[in-house]
Amino acid sequence: MRPLPKASGAWKTGWQSEQELSVxxxxxxxFLLGAGLIIAIGAQNAFVLRQGLARSHVFVICLICALSDAVLIALGVGGLGTLVSNSPLMIRAVTIGGAGFLFVYGVLAFRRVLSTGVLKAGREKPAGLAAAIAACLAFTFLNPHVYLDTLVLIGALSASYAGAARLAFGAGAVLASFVWFFGxxxxxxxxAPVFAARRAWQVLDIFIGAIMWSLAAGLTARVLSSMS
Structure with missing residues (x-):
């Protein structure tokens, strides 16, 4: 009897192509989910925008924001999201801290509206790197939405994939963060030409201050409703 034929190379190639397509x-x-979650008017994005307009520590700030998202997404895809979603005390603590920070930063934004002069990129001494990093970390980790988006939501949706596809799903979300923040x-x-006038900076700071206070009010209302 003739030996049974081995599996054809065409079948192997077809299976590999299907697997690569799923990945x-x-x-x-x-990527689309990550972009949909991150592209929104929020405290962190407003901060990055202002740093970019002032050309103040732009690379470091963008890198911190993107890497922070990458770490949280990796933890979410790895399964930590379940722990966070089952810990209301942790979410409440972050919410209270975030509300306080956003309120204070809103006050600072409204104070800048009353200042004289124009912030021109490359002409004025920028804020210190340490202060910029501290503010960036606060905007990132004192925002309860970042945990719900990265750890819980992205982590939960990644569970529908397995193996390489799950890693690819997380990598796509991470790539969206890098593209968005650096962009x-x-x-x-x-x-910059638009913000050569003082009034443009005043409008931006009023806009930023309003965002901060509205977000702080929303977080405070959430805490109060959870305690009632």
């Missing part, structure tokens, strides 16, 4: 689709889905930080310089 690519997972990566695209992760926002360095793309802001195209708006």
């Amino acid at each position: 690519a689709v997972a990566a695209i889905n992760g 926002l930080g360095y793309g802001a310089r195209w708006l």
